[in-house]
Amino acid sequence: MAAQVHGFQTEVSKLLRLLAKSLYSNSDVFLRELVSNASDAIDKLRFLSITKPELVKDDPVFSIRVRADREAGMLTITDNGIGMTESEANEHLGTIAKSGTEAFLANLSGDEAKDSQLIGQFGVGFYSAFIVADRVTVISRSANAPENEAVRWESTGEGTYTSELTTRAGRGTDVILHLKPEASKYLEDWELEEIIRTYSDHIATPVSLWKETTPAKTDEKDENVVEPAHYEWVQVNDAKALWTMNPREVKDEDYKAFYKHLTHEYADPLCWAHNRVEGEMEYTSLLYCPATAPWNLYDGREGHGLKLYVQRVFILDKAEAFLPHYLRFIRGLIDTNDLPLNVSRELLQESTVTHKLKKAVTKRALGMLEKLAADNDKYAAFWSEFGKCLKEGVVEDPANREAVMKLLRFASTKDAETEARSATVSLADYVARAPKEQTKIYYLVAGSYEAALSSPYLETFRKKGIEVLLLWERIDEWMMSGMPEFEGKAFVSVTASDLELGELAKDDAEAQKKVEEAAGDSVERLKKALGDKVEGVRVSSRLVESASCVIGQNDQMLTPQMRRMLEAAGRPVPEEKFTLEINPSHPLIQKALAETDEARFADWADVIYEQAVLADQGTVKDPAGFVKRLNALLTK
Numbered sequence: 001m002a003a004q005v006h007g008f009q010t011e012v013s014k015l016l017r018l019l020a021k022s023l024y025s026n027s028d029v030f031l032r033e034l035v036s037n038a039s040d041a042i043d044k045l046r047f048l049s050i051t052k053p054e055l056v057k058d059d060p061v062f063s064i065r066v067r068a069d070r071e072a073g074m075l076t077i078t079d080n081g082i083g084m085t086e087s088e089a090n091e092h093l094g095t096i097a098k099s100g101t102e103a104f105l106a107n108l109s110g111d112e113a114k115d116s117q118l119i120g121q122f123g124v125g126f127y128s129a130f131i132v133a134d135r136v137t138v139i140s141r142s143a144n145a146p147e148n149e150a151v152r153w154e155s156t157g158e159g160t161y162t163s164e165l166t167t168r169a170g171r172g173t174d175v176i177l178h179l180k181p182e183a184s185k186y187l188e189d190w191e192l193e194e195i196i197r198t199y200s201d202h203i204a205t206p207v208s209l210w211k212e213t214t215p216a217k218t219d220e221k222d223e224n225v226v227e228p229a230h231y232e233w234v235q236v237n238d239a240k241a242l243w244t245m246n247p248r249e250v251k252d253e254d255y256k257a258f259y260k261h262l263t264h265e266y267a268d269p270l271c272w273a274h275n276r277v278e279g280e281m282e283y284t285s286l287l288y289c290p291a292t293a294p295w296n297l298y299d300g301r302e303g304h305g306l307k308l309y310v311q312r313v314f315i316l317d318k319a320e321a322f323l324p325h326y327l328r329f330i331r332g333l334i335d336t337n338d339l340p341l342n343v344s345r346e347l348l349q350e351s352t353v354t355h356k357l358k359k360a361v362t363k364r365a366l367g368m369l370e371k372l373a374a375d376n377d378k379y380a381a382f383w384s385e386f387g388k389c390l391k392e393g394v395v396e397d398p399a400n401r402e403a404v405m406k407l408l409r410f411a412s413t414k415d416a417e418t419e420a421r422s423a424t425v426s427l428a429d430y431v432a433r434a435p436k437e438q439t440k441i442y443y444l445v446a447g448s449y450e451a452a453l454s455s456p457y458l459e460t461f462r463k464k465g466i467e468v469l470l471l472w473e474r475i476d477e478w479m480m481s482g483m484p485e486f487e488g489k490a491f492v493s494v495t496a497s498d499l500e501l502g503e504l505a506k507d508d509a510e511a512q513k514k515v516e517e518a519a520g521d522s523v524e525r526l527k528k529a530l531g532d533k534v535e536g537v538r539v540s541s542r543l544v545e546s547a548s549c550v551i552g553q554n555d556q557m558l559t560p561q562m563r564r565m566l567e568a569a570g571r572p573v574p575e576e577k578f579t580l581e582i583n584p585s586h587p588l589i590q591k592a593l594a595e596t597d598e599a600r601f602a603d604w605a606d607v608i609y610e611q612a613v614l615a616d617q618g619t620v621k622d623p624a625g626f627v628k629r630l631n632a633l634l635t636k
C-alpha cells in the first residue's frame, strides 16, 4: 500500500518554520534531543518489562546507537526502546500534545534571540531534527507489535508527512536524518563524539558510535586504498546515571548537561541540589531550579513535578506528589528504594512513604533556595522569575511558612530612595535595621508600585523614617493574610483603621492633641455635610502633605484589584464605607472650613472625601459629579 500523506497540525507547521530559523546557531541540540528521546523510550520499556519480561527477551541489552554515513549524507540514531506503532507515530510526531501551544506561538515576538529562548523552554524535542535535516525518516516498531507492523514515517518538515506500514527485524526506532549540506559536520565521528560526551555522558543508557578505529591504508605510490578503514561500535558516554554518583565526583558541567537532558531546556539551571539519603528512608533527590520561568507556569493545566525512579528504574514523569504546588517550577528527579516498582500515580497520592518523601524533598528544595539567596544577583534573578510562586507558599504550606517567609523579597520605602521597583528586602533585613522600639512590621498593599509610592498613608512613616514594605501584586493581599508575624513582630497595614505607632509616636501625642483642639468643630461640620456617605470623620495622625485619606472599616481595606477579583469571581463584594481622615493644617482643608455658605461647604466636603477615595481606589462612584463639583470650586 502506498504511503499515506498527512498534514501536520497547524501549530507544528508554524513551529517547524520558526525552528529552522531561530535555533540554527545552536544546532548541536538536535542530537541531545534525539538521544534523550531514545533514552526515554528505553526507560519506558525497562519499566514495562518488570511485569512483562517477554517484551525484552530477544534483545535484552538496552542501547542507543549513532551512525553516520558520509557517502549518503545520513545520520541515524537507533534505540531498542519501546518503539511506536503507525498510529502512535502519527499522533506523537504529527501533533504537539502540550496545552496552550497556540497561546505559546502567539507569544513569539519575531525577535530571533528572544524567540529562540522561548522555543528552548517549550522543548521542541523531535522537531529539532529539522534544524539540520531537510528530510527525516523514522522507522519504528513497537515492542508490542509483530515484525510486519512497523512504521515508516517521513517528512521534509514542510506541512505534510507520510506514513506506511513496513517491516523491522526487532523492536525500537531508527531516526534517519538526511542532513542539509551545511550540516555535514555531523557526519564526523569526533564531532558526534564530542556532542554526545557533552550532553549525554551521564544518561543511564550506553550510547555507542559507529567509529573509525583504524584508518584506511593506502598504497604509498598511487594512493589507492589497499585496506579499507575499520569501523566498530564504540561506547562513547559514561552511561552511569548521574544521580547515582557521589556528588563530590560530579562536575558542575555534568550537572548542567544532565539538566538539559532531563528537561530539554537550552539554558543552564540557576542552581541544583543533589542528596543521597540512607537510613530510615532511602532516596536520592536531584533538584534543579531553572533560570527562567516556563511560559505556562501559571497555566494550571500543564503537569509538573519530578521524575520518579524506583531502584533506578524510571517509573513516572511529572510526579506531582513529591513537591507542593507552589514549588512546581523545581525540576529534577527522585529515586527511592522505599516504593514498590509497580507504584501508580493514584497509589502515590495515598502512600505514607510519598508523604514522608514529599516532606523531605520540600525541605531540600527550600534549602537549595536558601543557599541561592546568599548570592544577591542570582537570587534577584530567581525572585523576578519565581517570586510569585513562593508567595503562594506562605498560605499553601503552613508547615514551612517560616522557611518560605525567609525567602520572600519586598520592595520598600527605603529601597525606593535608590532603586526603582526592585524587590530586594528580606524580612530579616527589615527587622535587623528597624529601630529597637519598633515592634511591628509595616506594609502597604496598593494597586500598583507607583500608587504605593505616592500613597498618603506613607507620609507619617516617611517623616519618621520608618520603613514600609510595598506590595502591589494580585496575590499580595492573600499572602499577607497568611502571615501573622515574623520573629515575633506582627505585620500591620499602614491603612489599618486603628493604626497605633506606639513608642514610635510617643512624642506625637501632645502635638496631635493640639491639632485636634485647633480643628475645633471642623470634624462635626464635615460629618454633617457628608451624612451617611462616610462611616465617620476624624483628624488624622498619619497625614503630613496630603489633605485627606480614607480608612476602611476593617483592619485592612480591600484594594481595587481584590475588589475586581472578587467581583469577577461572582463573589459579593460589600459596599465599603470609609472613615475620612483629614489633615487640618493642610491649606485645602483650611480653605474649605473658611467657607460660610453651607451649600458650598457641602461641595467642599464631597470633593475632600472623593479625592481621598480616588487616590486610594483609583476611581470614585460618580466621576462626572466629582469633576463637576471640583470645577465649580475651582472657577469660583
Ligand SMILES: Nc1ncnc2c1ncn2[C@@H]1O[C@H](COP(=O)(O)OP(=O)(O)OP(=O)(O)O)[C@@H](O)[C@H]1O
Binding pocket: 037, 038, 041, 079, 081, 082, 083, 084, 092, 093, 122, 123, 124, 125, 126, 127, 173, 263, 264
Ligand atoms: N525514539 C523514540 N522512540 C519512541 N517514541 C518516541 C521516540 N522519539 C519520540 N517519540 C515519541 O514522540 C513523542 C514526541 O517527542 P518530542 O521529543 O517531540 O516530545 P517529548 O519528548 O514528549 O517532549 P519534550 O521534548 O518537550 O520533553 C514522545 O513523547 C514519544 O512518545
